[in-house]
Amino acid sequence: MALHVEIRKDLGSFVLDAGFETGAGVTGILGASGCGKSMTLGCIAGVIKPDAGRIELDGTVLFDSEKGINQRPQKRQVGLLFQNYALFPNMTVRQNLMTGLRAREKDPGRAKQQVNEMMERFRLTGLEKHRPCQLSGGQQQRAALARILLSRPRLLMLDEPFSALDGYLRWNLELELSDVLKGFGGSALFVSHSRDEIYRICDRVCVMDQGKSGPVIPVKQLFEAPVSRAAAVLSGCKNYSRARSAGERRVLAEDWGVTLEYEGEAPDELRWVGVRSHYLIPVPGPENFRGNTFRCRVLRVVEDVFSMVILLRPEAGGKSAEKQADVLLRAEVTKEFWEDFLRREDPAQGLWIHVEPKDVMLLT
Amino acid sequence: MDWYPLYNSLRIALISSVIVFFAGIGAAYYIAKLHPVLKGFLDVVLTLPLVLPPTVVGYFLLVLFGPKRPFGAWFLEHFNTRLVMTWYSGIFAASAVAFPLMYRTARGAFESFDETLAYSGQTLGLGNVYIFWRIRMPACRQGILAGTVLAFARALGEYGATSMIAGYTPGRTATISTTVYQLWRTDNDALAFRWVLVNVVISAVVLLAVNLLERRDRERGGRPG
Numbered sequence: 001m002a003l004h005v006e007i008r009k010d011l012g013s014f015v016l017d018a019g020f021e022t023g024a025g026v027t028g029i030l031g032a033s034g035c036g037k038s039m040t041l042g043c044i045a046g047v048i049k050p051d052a053g054r055i056e057l058d059g060t061v062l063f064d065s066e067k068g069i070n071q072r073p074q075k076r077q078v079g080l081l082f083q084n085y086a087l088f089p090n091m092t093v094r095q096n097l098m099t100g101l102r103a104r105e106k107d108p109g110r111a112k113q114q115v116n117e118m119m120e121r122f123r124l125t126g127l128e129k130h131r132p133c134q135l136s137g138g139q140q141q142r143a144a145l146a147r148i149l150l151s152r153p154r155l156l157m158l159d160e161p162f163s164a165l166d167g168y169l170r171w172n173l174e175l176e177l178s179d180v181l182k183g184f185g186g187s188a189l190f191v192s193h194s195r196d197e198i199y200r201i202c203d204r205v206c207v208m209d210q211g212k213s214g215p216v217i218p219v220k221q222l223f224e225a226p227v228s229r230a231a232a233v234l235s236g237c238k239n240y241s242r243a244r245s246a247g248e249r250r251v252l253a254e255d256w257g258v259t260l261e262y263e264g265e266a267p268d269e270l271r272w273v274g275v276r277s278h279y280l281i282p283v284p285g286p287e288n289f290r291g292n293t294f295r296c297r298v299l300r301v302v303e304d305v306f307s308m309v310i311l312l313r314p315e316a317g318g319k320s321a322e323k324q325a326d327v328l329l330r331a332e333v334t335k336e337f338w339e340d341f342l343r344r345e346d347p348a349q350g351l352w353i354h355v356e357p358k359d360v361m362l363l364t
Numbered sequence: 365m366d367w368y369p370l371y372n373s374l375r376i377a378l379i380s381s382v383i384v385f386f387a388g389i390g391a392a393y394y395i396a397k398l399h400p401v402l403k404g405f406l407d408v409v410l411t412l413p414l415v416l417p418p419t420v421v422g423y424f425l426l427v428l429f430g431p432k433r434p435f436g437a438w439f440l441e442h443f444n445t446r447l448v449m450t451w452y453s454g455i456f457a458a459s460a461v462a463f464p465l466m467y468r469t470a471r472g473a474f475e476s477f478d479e480t481l482a483y484s485g486q487t488l489g490l491g492n493v494y495i496f497w498r499i500r501m502p503a504c505r506q507g508i509l510a511g512t513v514l515a516f517a518r519a520l521g522e523y524g525a526t527s528m529i530a531g532y533t534p535g536r537t538a539t540i541s542t543t544v545y546q547l548w549r550t551d552n553d554a555l556a557f558r559w560v561l562v563n564v565v566i567s568a569v570v571l572l573a574v575n576l577l578e579r580r581d582r583e584r585g586g587r588p589g
Contacts, residue, residue, distance in 0.1 A: 045483070045486075045487045046487070047483040047486055072486075073486035073487050074487075074489045074491065076487070079488075080487045082480045082483070082484055084478070086478070086481050086483070088481060088503075089481075089503060090499070090505075102489065103488070103489030148487075151488045151489055153487075
């Protein structure tokens, strides 16, 4: 079970330049909208032709620009679940499922039996004669998945499968889909712009930024120790600053005007430093903390559903011509913590922020 | 009353509609995939008969098919068949003027087709022919149907190019439209009026049938084009 992808395609506004390798299990492709994720899936499926490159699945060459190989999508045995599910609107649910079998099962009796089994498995029984527009979003997704699995793909690719659904529906469908992927056995690619979905569903992840793909790493690693700024942003990090080394285990965060201590190893090409918002902790003063404590002005406090978001600006920060009102840091604390803090301190005059050295992320 | 013009008009319109149906859909499908420059050029050429006066279209057809012109002469010599001043000359005229209507409506329908449906068909292993006839065409059926009806109505009402290339010979090349003109010109108002009524009835019935078909289509739960 191995997929090897190496493609280039000029998309006008940017160049898609993706290269990665995956094995069995679910690999996530995480990237902002319009970064080339869907295009990459299209190229692997064979419905979009890359300008150059090579795609290999389980030892079969699907595409090789040098050797002039470009297998038809019909031959590739690659299943692709489209964002809008792409059920055929003129066919009933049963007819839609039958199309998945058409190419490989010629015996009508066996075909019917397999469709029935799949209808049962995906809880579509009773909806045989319905048309796609009569189904709910979740039913549509299940029908589309059933149709794809009937075609017995070697590789399963899902393109933002939850983007067309309400938040309320998502959670259940995500659990269902997660089970389907576990039972699938082969390798799967899961494309999403949501770090949460990727974290819950995938084993490994590859970050994509402006058409460029990063290395494939275990999901946990992306969230605990992102390497690039794009990866940090996609993993949910809200605070980052240009950075340069400032001696032994110290880094100067230039935008913040603060020197921070860190743990672990700095990358060779250190360019950015990031801190997650819940690791910025308001403290009474610098006295009891060993370094990494700096004074900030409070620009605004926003009450969120379960937390308080404090928008800050380090007093030493932004020496350049940037506007004084610019928000540079975003701290997030629980409501209880903030109420308690207000009883003892008056943030109108500014407050002290502390960061643990282990929570300082060094990025390229 | 001699019913030959009705019979001749209907067969010309029906045959032209069939020709234009396939030619228009084929052109719309393949031209959409061409390079934009070539596409723009072909689009102008294929739409011209819609905006040119039918007599100008007739002129071009005569230049092409006339027995003394290269193609017409060659055809006459090899197949011993004249292409002008016969009943089927009317098919050439009707097809030429009706083609752009079919081509443009089919193209519009194809352009609004969700291409991911074709892509998902391909990844499921369905052949391109199956995808075209069973997925693309049904999804575009409203546009295709509208184009076909417009083409049929236009072919039935064709006068200018037909009168030039097929002329008016009673019992041989006469159509409803050329008959109406001939009767009017020879002061036979009463008969001309009857043919006018026949034409209006046919056109009204066709349009009514289309409206009924579309309504039934919607009620069956089909998605509007």
